[in-house]
Amino acid sequence: MGKTADLTVVQKTIIDTLHKEGKPQTFIAKEDGRSQSAVSKHVNRKLSGREKCGRKRCTTNRENCSLERLVKQNRFKNLGELHKEWTEAGVKASRATTYRRVKEFGYSCCIPLVKPLLNHRRRQRRLTWAKEKKKWTVAQWCKVLFSDESKFCISFGVQGPRVWRKGGEAHSPSCLKSGVKFPQSVMIWGAMSSAGVGPLCFLKTKVTAPVYQEILGHVMLPSADQLFKNADFIKSTKSWLNDHGVGVLDWPANSPDLHPLENLWGIVKRKMRNNRPKNADELKATVKKPGLPYHLSSATD
Structure with a gap:
């Protein structure tokens, strides 16, 4: 951490300016987030002329700053586009x-x-x-049954373009993509x-209100009986359920990242990346294969 060789061009420029x-x-040292030893070594090396040893850098600080601006303007440019x-x-x-x-x-x-x-x-x-549910106890969450559908694709290796970002910028708007197109797939309810x-339910048609009500009646309720026995439970979907005496958990719209089942779907898909189903x-x-976190002996078509 204290070595001068660890300093980047930007950090050296900041030290020189100050x-x-x-x-x-x-x-x-406090301003640059480095140790006083690292700052001292850099200053002393420059004063003694040792900083100039070695091959001269082929780009100037001004040119380096122009490259950093290019990266910030569009984080999704690949290395070839940035270099060009x-x-x-x-x-x-x-x-x-450039790299x-x-x-x-x-x-x-x-x-x-x-x-x-x-x-x-x-x-x-x-x-x-989130503030309301933060006060919930473990006993209250234990009464919740989460359900969700997810699309599983034959190809799992297509990740799309990569993005240039720093640590802590994963959720920055300039580093997010809107979505991708998928190859042949199947929709699964769980x-x-x-x-x-x-149990898993493989959906053959588009999920309309009648289709979803059929899933809830023939798959969700039996699943709830199996998991909760005679205990009360709460379902996180609002349609159809009030008429059947099932308590409903309020849920903000357009919020898949809040759903814990999304994490389970993600684990299953990551474990399936090395598989190459043909149809x-x-x-x-493959989804029902033993060893996957969602594996159960029964699945419904």
Whole structure:
């Protein structure tokens, strides 16, 4: 941490600027987030002329700043696009140099998270819901049955374009993508609670209100009886249930990231990435394969 070699170009520039302004090394170290030893070594190396040893950098600080602006303007540009646009501005640098500079800025090339579009009113409803449910006890959550549908695709390896981001920027709007198109797939309904998971239901048609009511009557209620026995339970879907005497958990709209079953679907899909089903039937068999976290002996078509 205290080595001068660990300092990036930007950090060295900050140290040099503050040192020229007459700031003490303790102040510079605090501002730059480095140890006083690292600051002292850099200043002393520069004063003794040792800082100039080695091969001269092929890009200037101004050119480096222009590259960082390009990254910030569009986080989804790939390395080739960044290099082309940077060199077209008159910078003489190789593709490898472009990559090194971007890494020096603190960026890593990552798979972007996908975030649902929420307006201000929806954000407020989500916040209110979270504050209310924060007071719930374990006993109250144990009475909840969560159900959800998820699409499983034959191909699991297509991740789409990557994004340049720094640590802590995973949820930054400029680092999120809106979504991708999927290949052949099957839609699956499932349910989970503190008592375990219910059987899977493979859906053959589009989920309309009558179809969903049929799922609730023929799959959800038997699952609830199996998981909760004679105990009361709460379902997180509002349609059809009031007429059947089932308590409903209020749920903010457009909020899949709040649903715990989304995490279980994600685990199942990650464990299936090494499988290569060729058709929908093989895909169903893969989902029901022993060893997956959602595996149960029964599944309904």
